[in-house]
Amino acid sequence: MNEETGVVSRMHRQVKQWEAAGDHRAIFLSCYAMMTENMLKAIESGRFRDGPWVSALLHRFADYYFDALECYDCGDKVPEAWRQVYEATLHQKLHVLQHLLLGVNAHINYDLVLTLYEMLRAEWPSLSTEGRQRRRADHLMVNQVIAETIDQVQDEVVERYDPFMDIIDRLLGRMDERFLSALVSNWRGEVWENVLGMLACRSAEEREELRRKVEAGVLHKASWINPRL
Numbered sequence: 001m002n003e004e005t006g007v008v009s010r011m012h013r014q015v016k017q018w019e020a021a022g023d024h025r026a027i028f029l030s031c032y033a034m035m036t037e038n039m040l041k042a043i044e045s046g047r048f049r050d051g052p053w054v055s056a057l058l059h060r061f062a063d064y065y066f067d068a069l070e071c072y073d074c075g076d077k078v079p080e081a082w083r084q085v086y087e088a089t090l091h092q093k094l095h096v097l098q099h100l101l102l103g104v105n106a107h108i109n110y111d112l113v114l115t116l117y118e119m120l121r122a123e124w125p126s127l128s129t130e131g132r133q134r135r136r137a138d139h140l141m142v143n144q145v146i147a148e149t150i151d152q153v154q155d156e157v158v159e160r161y162d163p164f165m166d167i168i169d170r171l172l173g174r175m176d177e178r179f180l181s182a183l184v185s186n187w188r189g190e191v192w193e194n195v196l197g198m199l200a201c202r203s204a205e206e207r208e209e210l211r212r213k214v215e216a217g218v219l220h221k222a223s224w225i226n227p228r229l
Helices: 003-021 025-044 051-073 080-091 096-120 129-161 164-172 175-200 204-225
Strands: none
Touching: 003 025, 003 051, 025 051, 025 080, 025 096, 025 129, 051 080, 051 096, 051 129, 080 096, 080 204, 096 129, 096 175, 096 204, 129 175, 175 204
16 A cells, blocks of 8 residues: 555544544545545646655645644643544534634644745745745645535545534525635735745744734634634
């Protein structure tokens, strides 16, 4: 089994375990697995300017998710952005969209900032203007892949947990998909700006202060998604 199929298989195995146990953490991970599969297809079809770099980013991004999960399940300290998600998912009665958006918020607005910074920090000072534009172009291309996946997420995940959402989907047409796509694209725009901010930091202390601000922003968004937090 190659690395590409390995990360998706790991996601699917975990989803099956959670679904069998009635664990609603399966909702976000089912969505994440779909996104990852579609990202890998996009890489394979040559939609990115630097496919190998995007592939490395995708796998390191998944590491952040699984590292936080393993820490939480073992009782170790996890980032507050994820601790809130797990506590709410396991102990509160939430709508399927709340489960989904809480996971998306933590993984994109927190994990992705750290992942991109890690991937870019060594090369950024020596990258040409064209090279930096190439990285940003690939970051933006992900938005398109996400937009193309939202219908699948709604049909195969959201409506499975709440069949009433199918009625809403029919009534709203493409409006709900466009809203979710715009929301995630906006968040990912903030991510890029936060990564640039981290790359511009002159010290570890300055960078840590920015990381705390990023996490505070994630927690604020989470309180909007779930006012009980």
